Amino acid sequence: MHPRKAFIIILLFFFAIFGFLDPAVLAEKTSFQFPSFPLRDISLLGDSYLRNGVIGLTRSIDVPSSSSGAVIYNNPITFFDPETNTTASFSAKFTFSINNVNPSSFGDGLTFFLSPSNRTLGSPGGYLGLVNSSQLTRNKFVAVEFDTRLDPHFNDPNENHVGLDIDSMNSINTADPILQGIDLKSGNLINAWIDYKNEQRKLMVFLSYSSLKPEKPILSVDINLSDYFKTIMYVGFSASTEGSTELHQIENWSFQTIGFIPARPKSHPHNVSDSSMTVAVDISKPSSGKKHDKKLGLGVAIAGLAFFCVVLLVLVYVSVKKLRGVRKQKTFKTDFVACPREYSYKELKLATKGFHPSRIIGHGSFGTVYKAFFLSTGTIAAVKRSRHSHEGKTEFLAELSIIAGLRHKNLVHLQGWCAEKCELLLVYEFMPNGSLDKMLYHETKRGHLLNWSHRVNIAIGLASVLSYLHQECEQIVIHRDIKAGNVLLDGNFNPRLGDFGLAKLMDHDKSPVSTLTAGTMGYLAPEYLQCGMATEKTDVFSYGVVVLEVACGRRSIEREGQKMVNLVDWVWGLHSEGKIIEAADKKLKGEFKEEEMRKLLLLGLSCANPDSAERPSMRRVLQILNNEVASLAVPKLKPSLTFSSGLPLTLDEIVSDGEEDNTDNSMCEIKIV
Incomplete structure (x- = not known):
């Protein structure tokens, strides 16, 4: 146990012995306020993101998609005190909006939930990001849903309702906020208050466009939630879409637990009220037995104090002994x-x-x-x-x-x-299928082969996570070392991006800072090599190289005889000859759709364009892969760029893990073809 914690425990015990502390107040209460959301206090799951202090729960895109996301407060909250057998009441207030670029494409809604798990994330669509469609009873929760689609499967009353859900998307009770002039799909900011009063066994939901809490609730349900509250619970929000562009945002949030005050025992079984009490005063001269009891009590108190002092001294000794390790x-x-x-x-x-x-x-x-x-x-x-x-x-x-x-x-x-x-x-x-490079280049030894569907899924998954890092986080995350060796594969060959040892954070709408180039040769963008300027587009270039590796089954740089062949140059050469399909991995034995292969190869070249301005964003890449927008045109001849600047002249300077500024003033001209 940490010395400080041990000291606090002993101190509380000491005060309890001498009657200075009521054990009933030891139950933990929680209270927090987020006028805007700090990333350090919350966990973002699924497609949720944090931007300018506002939480987005589903993808912010202009084309219909299926998406689910959740945000959870990091710290567990005590809802049941076993010492006093008391369940907490709680009060939550938050501001949300449900908007849409296409008014005819609404669905499905958002929820406020309490769950014993801090990994609660469900499926898109009518499951509202709460319930897994293949394991309907796995996730446990108490939730208030703000539903914007009529789903007959869950007995929804209409496409604009508030409901109380417990471990199921079939609401226990629902209400129509239109009756009080609130349209969930208006796009306006809506203030919500959710109050649960344990002593009344009642949950109430209030909604308003203004900051004033209405007198009358939208939804009022008589229910005893103590049957569903565990000792520790997590609180958060979830949302989902299915084939829509609905956008769910949480602007602010405050929360507090209330209660943990047990009913005090009555002073006498026949008393009418707790205020009744019987006082007996003995004014007679104390007997010798009472004197003995008084001395005994004083001795016990002194002994207790002495014991406390001894323990405190031992604690100080242990703390000093461990001070170096702590430092x-x-x-x-x-x-x-x-x-x-x-x-x-x-x-x-x-x-x-x-x-x-x-x-x-x-x-x-x-x-x-x-x-x-x-x-x-x-x-x-x-x-x-x-x-x-x-x-x-x-x-x-x-x-x-x-x-x-x-x-x-x-x-x-x-x-x-x-x-x-x-x-x-x-x-x-642990990723059972190891890294992508080992799977691509050592498959025969492992007895595995990535089929075409696996490879397409890898390209899509990697694009999805890079779109998240670049555009959906509070700060832009630039990975700087995207390569096949840093893409890991889980048991179902789904890609997982790892190794953030070289990653950098950058504020949105801020200019990138020049640093000494770091990364892996063969994946480095030409402008990054030239001036050490890491941006989202340098990650896009590296992604393009990885996509070409996935499609071609060749390394980014390979030795052929006495010369080294660059994969991007090799594929672009085939494209200029109208034979790009010949770049397909021979190990696939032609088991792929030719149009899909052509599309993936051209996408890789688009991303690996020497001109960073011509590269697509990762969000555009994801839309192309999901057939939501058209592919980009790729020139037959690889573009050439010429620029002059202070350029690292040695391989050690080019590939470095350091972060010092490049102070080499040697000037040279580099031509990228």
Whole structure:
């Protein structure tokens, strides 16, 4: 136990003994206010995003799509106090809007929910991002839905209603806000108040366009929620669409729990009210027995105080003894954002067999990756171990601070971290199919082959997560090291982007900052090589190279005889000859649709265009892959660019993990063809 926590516990115990503290007030209450949303206090799941302090729960696009997303307050909230057998009341207030670029394309709505799980995310459509369509009873929740589509499957009354849902999308009770002049689909900001009063066993929902809380609720349900509240619950919002462009946004949010005041026992079984009491006063001279009791009580009090002092001294001694270790950890821990779990070094060392070479499954910009078996839980994870250097610490903190706040189905999920014994360790979920490069280039050894549907899914998934990083986060996340080796594959060959050791954050609408070039040769955009300017478009270039690798089954740079062949140049050469389909991976044995292959190859060339201004955004790439917009025209001849500037002249300068500015003043001209 941490010394400070132990001290507080002993102090509370001491006060309780002497009657200064009422145990009834120990139950934890929660209260928070978000005039705008800070990323450090919330988790974004699915397609949700944070932009300018406002939460978007579903994709913000101009074409119909299916989408689901959720946002959850990071800290668990106590709703039941087992000490007093008391359930909390709660009050929530938030401002939301439901808008649409196409008024005829509304659906499906949003919810405010409470759940025992902090990973609640369901399917699109009428499931409102709460319920998994294939496992209808898996997610447990209490939710208030603001539904904008009539779904007969869930017995919806109309396409504009408020309902109370418990573990099911079939509402217990519903109400029509139109009766009070509130149109959920108006696009206007709507203020909502949700109050649950445990003593009255009643939940009420109020809606208004103004900031004044109405006197009459839209929905009032007599229900005892204590039957559904666990000791610990999480609160949040979810939303979904299915074939629509409906946009769901949460502008602000405040929440508090109320209660944990148990009914006080009556002073006498026959008293009429709690205020009744019987007072007995003994004014007689105390007997010798009473004197003895008084002395005994005083002795117990002194002994208790002495015991407390001894424990306190021992605590101080232990704290001083551990001070050096605490100081070593403090620098790291103060830099960390909220993470799922802090592992002990002993636990990770045991799980990796002492970081045995036989457990190595890969290497990244951060360090070495080990396969870890946790015998206590029977689970498998991947542990990334830092290089023992200043750069290792910098990349460790960069990766932890960035990825811990991100939530997307195509990101490798961070499970925890460890900073002990001069070791820097990150724990990720294990990807059973390894990295994309190993699957593409060592398939015969592994007995696997990526079929065409797998490859298309990889291109779409990678585009989806990069669109999220570039356009849907509070700050733009530029990965800077997108390559086949950093794309991992789960058990169903779905792509997961990992290794954020070189990633950078950049504010939206701000100019990028020039840094020394970092990354992997063959994936670096020409303007990045030229001036070290990392932008979203440098990630787009790297994505284009990966897409060409997926389609062609060739590395970004390959040796053919005595020369090195660049994949982009090779594919563009075939395109200029009208034979681009010949670039298709021969291992596919022609088992693909020719038009789909042509489309993927041309998309790869569009992204890998030497002119960054001609490259599409990742959102446009995703729309092309989803057949929502037309493909871009690709010139037959690869464009050529000429520019002059201070250019790194050696390979060591070009490929570097450092962050110092490039001060080489050597001038040269480079021509990209």
